[in-house]
Amino acid sequence: MIRVRPAEQAGTAGKPGSRFTGDAFAYLTLPATDGVTINTVTFAPAARTHWHSHERGQILQVLSGRGLIQTRGEEPLVLRQGDTVWIPPGETHWHGAAPDSSLTHTAISLGVTDWLEPVVDYPGAAQAEETSS
């Protein structure tokens, strides 16, 4: 068993890896252990991950702010404080902040992450506003 206390978490000053667009900041809660990695990530407005998928899926827990998440081929969904999201194994998606809000979420990633290209069709403010729920 591994117990990690808040003071032991590794904070980063800049981008959590190179697979992000815009400014993002991460605290590494659980370094990769038995294939499980836990990060708490803050995205500046309009910042987001590249498209990617997780070998065994991912859980997101939204701590604050407002964001967006999109599965390839589907419409984006809004993320709000208190939301929990399950992304199934192998499902290609991206997540990040709304155009006009920061977003902080905990990300529990299961298995290897397969990183893909940047998100170029990021929704503008008007479109994100229409994505009301």
Add this chain to the structure above:
Amino acid sequence: MIRVRPAEQAGTAGKPGSRFTGDAFAYLTLPATDGVTINTVTFAPAARTHWHSHERGQILQVLSGRGLIQTRGEEPLVLRQGDTVWIPPGETHWHGAAPDSSLTHTAISLGVTDWLEPVVDYPGAAQAEETSS
């Protein structure tokens, strides 16, 4: 992808299943999906799970209160607000409240849970006090 909002979570009025000692209350955040289940559980003082293990491991995130967790054959560890715990696949353990405090944690369980016998050697208040860290 499944997005669960707080208002959609299923609260229970009593024990989350029959594999607990004492009073415990659960909100089901993510019903079992692709083998992943997320519960937020509150234990009254001295309440705890039976011994058990998880096929693919478990993550605990302590939201409030103070608790205890023990791996079979090891000393108990104290759980405090902000702690994150990783329990590896197949590791037999129990978790619950301290003798003199409630505990609320989110539990992310991976795969099938194998339930075992009740915990009979639950630490008394004095012993839990000595388990200082």
